[in-house]
Amino acid sequence: MNINKKMESSLKYKITDWELDFYSRPIIEANGKKRWELIICSSRSYKTKDIFFWNKKCPANEVNSVWLTQALNEAISEARKQGFAKPSIVRFWRSSMKSIIKKSLESLSIEALVSRRTYGLLDRIEFLEKEIYPKEKGYVRGVLAPTFTSKMENPPQPLPEAVRGDALTISEISIGELKSAENWPMEFGDIFPIQQNLDDNYLVPGLRLFSKDRSLALSAWFSCLEPIKLVINKNQLILEASEDDKWLVTDLPEKDANILSTKFLENKNNSFGYQFISIQSTPYIEKFAGFWILRDIELIS
Numbered sequence: 001m002n003i004n005k006k007m008e009s010s011l012k013y014k015i016t017d018w019e020l021d022f023y024s025r026p027i028i029e030a031n032g033k034k035r036w037e038l039i040i041c042s043s044r045s046y047k048t049k050d051i052f053f054w055n056k057k058c059p060a061n062e063v064n065s066v067w068l069t070q071a072l073n074e075a076i077s078e079a080r081k082q083g084f085a086k087p088s089i090v091r092f093w094r095s096s097m098k099s100i101i102k103k104s105l106e107s108l109s110i111e112a113l114v115s116r117r118t119y120g121l122l123d124r125i126e127f128l129e130k131e132i133y134p135k136e137k138g139y140v141r142g143v144l145a146p147t148f149t150s151k152m153e154n155p156p157q158p159l160p161e162a163v164r165g166d167a168l169t170i171s172e173i174s175i176g177e178l179k180s181a182e183n184w185p186m187e188f189g190d191i192f193p194i195q196q197n198l199d200d201n202y203l204v205p206g207l208r209l210f211s212k213d214r215s216l217a218l219s220a221w222f223s224c225l226e227p228i229k230l231v232i233n234k235n236q237l238i239l240e241a242s243e244d245d246k247w248l249v250t251d252l253p254e255k256d257a258n259i260l261s262t263k264f265l266e267n268k269n270n271s272f273g274y275q276f277i278s279i280q281s282t283p284y285i286e287k288f289a290g291f292w293i294l295r296d297i298e299l300i301s
Helices: 003-011 065-081 095-107 119-135 215-223 254-270
Strands: 018-028 034-042 053-058 089-092 111-114 167-174 186-190 203-210 227-233 236-241 245-251 274-280 288-295
Touching: 018 095, 018 119, 034 065, 034 119, 053 065, 065 095, 089 095, 095 111, 167 254, 186 215, 203 215, 203 227, 203 254, 215 274, 215 288, 227 254, 227 274, 236 254, 254 274
Parallel strands: 018 089, 089 111, 186 288, 203 274, 227 288
Antiparallel strands: 018 034, 034 053, 167 203, 227 236, 236 245, 274 288
16 A cells, blocks of 8 residues: 555544553452453544543453453454544553553554543543442442542652743633633643533633743653643642652742632532643743643542
8 A cells, every 4th residue: 555545544534542441340240250341432632523432341360461452452443443543642540550551552553651641531430430330230339449549659859940941820711711722823732622511701720831942842841741730739839740740840828829729629629620731932922832731630449
């Protein structure tokens, strides 16, 4: 097949990353064993409005890379039937399953990215745990699926000097503005469609960084960071990222920390926990060197 035909072939498929979870579920099967299940969804993207969902039960005695590789091949085949291309990147967060998942993905020439930036998958798991699993025989409430507790016990690392920028501000942006983010000029970043039924006037908190000469360098560094969410710990503004990284953005006066902590909590309760990070050369330029939509959302263990 020549290059033009290859391009024509790829254009008919929707291209998106995948998010994956391979773990036990809160159900005891008839044989007395915990249910194991592979759950996959495509990452939300402005490039395609459709989302690929796929899940498959795994026998408890076959939890290994061989079974997972076969299941992934099935998922890829089903995705193609639905018009989705084979993913080039798959994100997952479970450190206990890292070796199995990485081995399977690498055997299929797919990049395995350990990241908690799997917002669509977490919504899918929450739906299954609230609406589907409780109706199934053998469901065990709260025993097999406790709330995820972060292992991040070490103090946060200060942001490297080279990526701190010239200035930063804690700011807010409206839901209405975020809904139009796909049209904004930006060099780096990661944005996705947000809930359309939210009040356009609701304000979402976030971090704005400015660097006159190094805004692109800062953005390139953040793009490799897999930023997850901003949190307040005592008087510190902390950025959680990747698998279990956390970075100290800045120390805050106690009053400001309390106000921001309240805003984060209200936002999490009322607006799906949306947050943002923006990087610009100056506050006045209408172009982003980098922009990321974040979500404060709990993992499921």
